[in-house]
């Protein structure tokens with residue numbers, strides 16, 4: 128049993144309170160390997176931003192949970208070495224069972240998500256409540272994120288063909304019965320790099336897909352029901368067209384890519400949305416740089432010379448998000 132405090136981590140409680148009051152969102156960046164972790168910490172130290180390091184069950188399978196835990200410990204020490212102790216959360220992304228959440232809580236995670244959004248409402252309440260009881264009764268309080276409403280989109284371990292929006296009429300009952308610390312809602316975002324079907328979008332003069340706007344009316348209604356309660360947005364990558372073009376220029380094919388425009392995320396971050404999840408944009412940036420180098424330098428075979436520039440690009444991307452999209456820069 129490891130408590131997150133032994134690793135130098137914090138839970139989300141105070142971070143979310145400050146973020147809701149301050150009108151910004153904490154970045155929740157997924158990581159699976161050392162280069163992603165390093166770039167996240169470099170960017171967040173440089174911009175003085177708190178950060179949530181997220182681990183999906185796919186990441187645990189890929190990288191090993193003990194390695195990830197010790198990377199989180201390393202992240203705390205790395206930030207210190209870089210000269211600024213930012214608050215760092217280690218969070219389970221899309222936990223799908225009580226056992227997985229329990230395992231993470233016992234391994235040093237400071238926050239877990241129990242994603243019961245695919246269950247019936249009553250089953251979601253029962254499962255989320257059970258995880259909260261365990262997490263909140265730890266010597267060091269572990270925070271829990273629940274979810275109401277379903278996001279569409281496909282990742283390795285997170286998939287659903289159809290979305291349905293969160294029903295604002297359910298949120299008071301859900302939060303009251305489960306005692307969750309934050310709530311992920313569905314207002315039109317979705318996972319992955321193709322967030323909408325082309326027929327749901329319009330096109331600009333260059334043929335670039337323009338997505339339909341997020342359902343801010345649902346967000347406002349949720350906020351009326353649970354004023355000041357921390358809200359989470361999943362599926363919030365913007366899918367920068369420059370990375371899509373770079374990937375395609377160097378041999379990739381990413382047909383019909385479209386994300387959530389940055390100004391809509393900025394607007395959301397000014398509300399009670401206090402955690403914004405971003406994974407796909409990091410994947411795009413990394414893949415774009417790796418493809419570029421492999422094509423432009425065919426004699427290069429040192430992985431450091433391939434992954435190093437990808438890491439630098441990731442850092443640039445995360446710094447930009449903290450400063451210009453989430454508003455978390457300068458809040459650590």
Ligand code: G3H
Pocket residue numbers: 157183184185186220221282283284285318406407
């Ligand atoms: O929301 C899902 C995250 O992007 C994680 O994706 O399950 O492929 O690691 P993954």
Ligand code: 13P
Pocket residue numbers: 157220221317318319320360361362363364365404405406407408
């Ligand atoms: P994106 O696929 O939009 O990056 O969403 C990531 C996410 O929600 C992780 O939980």
Ligand code: ZN
Pocket residue numbers: 221285318361362404
């Ligand atoms: Zn998600």
